[in-house]
Amino acid sequence: MARQKLDPETAMKALSGLEGWKLSDDGGSIRRRFVFRDFSEAFAFMTRSALAAEKLNHHPDWSNVYKTVDVTLSTHDADGLTELDFKLAEAMNGFLE
Numbered sequence: 001m002a003r004q005k006l007d008p009e010t011a012m013k014a015l016s017g018l019e020g021w022k023l024s025d026d027g028g029s030i031r032r033r034f035v036f037r038d039f040s041e042a043f044a045f046m047t048r049s050a051l052a053a054e055k056l057n058h059h060p061d062w063s064n065v066y067k068t069v070d071v072t073l074s075t076h077d078a079d080g081l082t083e084l085d086f087k088l089a090e091a092m093n094g095f096l097e
């Protein structure tokens, strides 16, 4: 099931195919910093990501300062990483044109 916690080995395998994302120190989430040309591009990325998040019913923890967007993904319901985190991370990577 998509919302089932992944074992560490499976999570590491999924992570290795995912450009730019790192495992958090406690292994319970993945994160990536996205830096754009300006605020407008950063916010366009956030808008696309928000729509993808709604479709997946899976939502990022994120912050934005000017042209930088810091994203952390984890599945709160599972208290760790699930397939959904990797799906959303893939979708976000895909918005980098």
Ligand SMILES: C[C@H](O)[C@H](O)[C@H]1CNC2=NC(N)=NC(=O)C2=N1
Pocket (backbone or CB within 6 Å): 057, 058, 059, 060, 061, 073, 074, 075, 076, 077, 078
């Ligand atoms: C009720 C609703 O489906 C859940 O609360 C969803 C919504 N979005 C979510 N997003 C994330 N990142 N983790 C969750 O556990 C989660 N749960």
